[in-house]
Amino acid sequence: MNFQASEYRILSNLGSGSGHQVMKVQHNSTSQILAMKIEKSPQLGQIETEISRLEQLKGLDGVPQLIDSGKTKDFRSYLITPILKRNLQEILKDNSMTVPQILSIGLSILRVLEQVHKKHILHLDIKPENIMITSPHINVPIEEIARPGFVHLIDFGLSQKAGQSISQNKVFVGSLRYASRWAHKGNQLHYKDDLESLLYVLVYLRNRMLPWQTVQQYQSQQLEIRKIGEIKDAVFNSMSLVQRFPQQFIAFKTYIDGLPQTEMPNYDYLKSLFKQILNLEKCSPTLQYTASITHSNSFKESNQIQNSDKMISMFSNLQRQDQVQRDEDLSESETSVILISDWIKTCNTQKPKSIVDIKF
Structure with missing residues (x-):
């Protein structure tokens, strides 16, 4: 997977939906274990919608914290949140x-x-x-x-x-x-x-x-x-x-x-x-x-x-x-x-x- 900046290392696959995959990743600098959600094909829209919503809901209990977001070199949107159980x-x-x-x-x-x-x-x-x-x-x-x-x-x-x-x-x-x-x-x-x-x-x-x-x-x-x-x-x-x-x-x-x-x-x-x-x-x-x-x-x-x-x-x-x-x-x-x-x-x-x- 090609990221614009190699900040994360993929550890394992956590699951997938109709238009996205969820993976366990590790931040290369902090070693923090996180969850990455990435769309399977460019510009499906759901990940971008979710990024926007998580930004609007920032700080609310029971809503995942948006740690990072961006696009891969092939223009697939992704977001990073804490990993839940x-x-x-x-x-x-x-x-x-x-x-x-x-x-x-x-x-x-x-x-x-x-x-x-x-x-x-x-x-x-x-x-x-x-x-x-x-x-x-x-x-x-x-x-x-x-x-x-x-x-x-x-x-x-x-x-x-x-x-x-x-x-x-x-x-x-x-x-x-x-x-x-x-x-x-x-x-x-x-x-x-x-x-x-x-x-x-x-x-x-x-x-x-x-x-x-x-x-x-x-x-x-x-x-x-x-x-x-x-x-x-x-x-x-x-x-x-x-x-x-x-x-x-x-x-x-x-x-x-x-x-x-x-x-x-x-x-x-x-x-x-x-x-x-x-x-x-x-x-x-x-x-x-x-x-x-x-x-x-x-x-x-x-x-x-x-x-x-x-x-x-x-x-x-x-x-x-x-x-x-x-x-x-x-x-x-x-x-x-x-x-x-x-x-x-x-x-x-x-x-x-x-x-x-x-x-x-």
Whole structure:
């Protein structure tokens, strides 16, 4: 890899996304071990967007510190941040999580989002892979998880300024599994859409599954976006998402649903809901059972999930209509969307706010 200045030595590969790679590097002068994120091809735009956002969010707890940034000799943008330990998806593979642990993570991300949203910035890609902790494991005191700086929200490559995405109307932004219902309709996104994604993440950590994961993948990505959006619409106001959480968590979901689309969330209220459950000074023993469950057990515990007449009818209809809707003209549908990976090809700017990978 050709850098304009050989300040860093690559030690190992940490992972990759649709348009970038993440590597462990060492600064040649200070020997500091850091993380480098670099785009796979020049001028994709996401790294430059993230650099700009991290500069705007400088000094906020739970947002990675931007140490350095620049371009390689072949014009690929890169950024340097402190190296964090593990993301929630990695942790979930090796460990079950207790309800207090999950809700402490939720409280921490609420605090991060409060700061980010006050800067009028939307993250728009909240998922377990983009939430990292500074410890190699999650089995630490609840107070430690809730401590500012323990949980980090990373990857601001899809972030947007609130109210400035009008030109991208009817473009799907986010990850299929965790995107808000509004995102599936291709509408302009706002603060509440980040909260809805956080809700889905916490439910996923609790159940290890979300209801729409059982739906088959479709050849048409537009159809898949619409199908999953329809299921989210159907299950959101049922108890299937929140049945294994304390009552205050139901209030969290209800608040998200009722929040006007452009309104700033009342974070004091939301944080108080999570604190009521956690009672950080002394967590209730009834919340100490773990979420170590299998897929089948987690969704058979209530008739409101797979045995719900409404859900069974919907899933059946989706499958029966599959072949017909594969061939239908999506341009005539109110839920027709344009994939942002297609939209970007016609965009003149070199800094589109984009996503090119919406796989599960």
